[in-house]
Amino acid sequence: MMLFPVLAGASEDGFKFKRWEFALSGGLNNNYAWEVEPSFTYFICKYVGVTGGVNFTGQFYDEYYSGPAPGGPDLKWFISSDDSNAKRILFRPAIRLRTPNINKWGDRDLCVTFNVEPGMYMAVPVNEHLQIGYREEDYLVTGIFKENVTNTNGEWLYWNVKSFMQIEVESWVFSAGYTISNYDVYGGRRNMVIERKPLNDMLWKKKMTHAFFLSVGIQF
Numbered sequence: 001m002m003l004f005p006v007l008a009g010a011s012e013d014g015f016k017f018k019r020w021e022f023a024l025s026g027g028l029n030n031n032y033a034w035e036v037e038p039s040f041t042y043f044i045c046k047y048v049g050v051t052g053g054v055n056f057t058g059q060f061y062d063e064y065y066s067g068p069a070p071g072g073p074d075l076k077w078f079i080s081s082d083d084s085n086a087k088r089i090l091f092r093p094a095i096r097l098r099t100p101n102i103n104k105w106g107d108r109d110l111c112v113t114f115n116v117e118p119g120m121y122m123a124v125p126v127n128e129h130l131q132i133g134y135r136e137e138d139y140l141v142t143g144i145f146k147e148n149v150t151n152t153n154g155e156w157l158y159w160n161v162k163s164f165m166q167i168e169v170e171s172w173v174f175s176a177g178y179t180i181s182n183y184d185v186y187g188g189r190r191n192m193v194i195e196r197k198p199l200n201d202m203l204w205k206k207k208m209t210h211a212f213f214l215s216v217g218i219q220f
Contacts (some may be wrong), residue, residue: 027211052093064078158184
């Protein structure tokens with residue numbers, strides 16, 4: 001009987017229970033990358049919900065990849081900065097768990113909760129396509145000296161856990177938090193081979209991804 005008010009949408013702490021939430025978050029992670037994610041959450045009951053988000057992420061740190069190429073001692077292949085910076089879309093399904101209101105001493109009009117979202121990242125594209133150019137004595141060589149290289153057997157599925165504090169002001173919500181994941185920023189290109197050399201030899205080793213973010217949203 002005690003669960004009935006929660007499932008029915010009643011609230012023992014004076015805050016109206018709203019089932020839907022839309023949020024837009026932005027943050028930075030340790031891959032020298034930005035993240036922007038719109039997401040929707042549907043609350044099955046007051047403390048449990050289902051979340052779906054689309055995370056757009058891209059590196060802002062320019063890296064330069066180059067190596068020797070057959071055809072002359074001065075001929076080298078290179079990847080332009082536009083292509084060298086990894087950019088992917090991460091679809092994020094998750095379960096939303098949140099605490100009751102922990103604001104027992106401050107402004108009674110504020111609802112403050114701690115939230116955790118264990119979920120998955122599904123990366124697109126699975127296999128990246130990069131354009132390889134060739135340079136000789138600091139001049140671009142055009143024509144046949146450009147080619148596209150495609151990765152194979154790329155990684156696309158990762159786990160992630162998102163945790164954050166949220167403040168509710170009427171229908172508005174404001175959050176700040178942290179995400180940890182085994183997402184590999186280079187998972188879509190590690191198996192590329194350029195001029196018989198694995199590109200993976202030039203990339204960072206796989207590491208955990210850590211991100212900090214802020215978000216604003218609305219409940220209805």
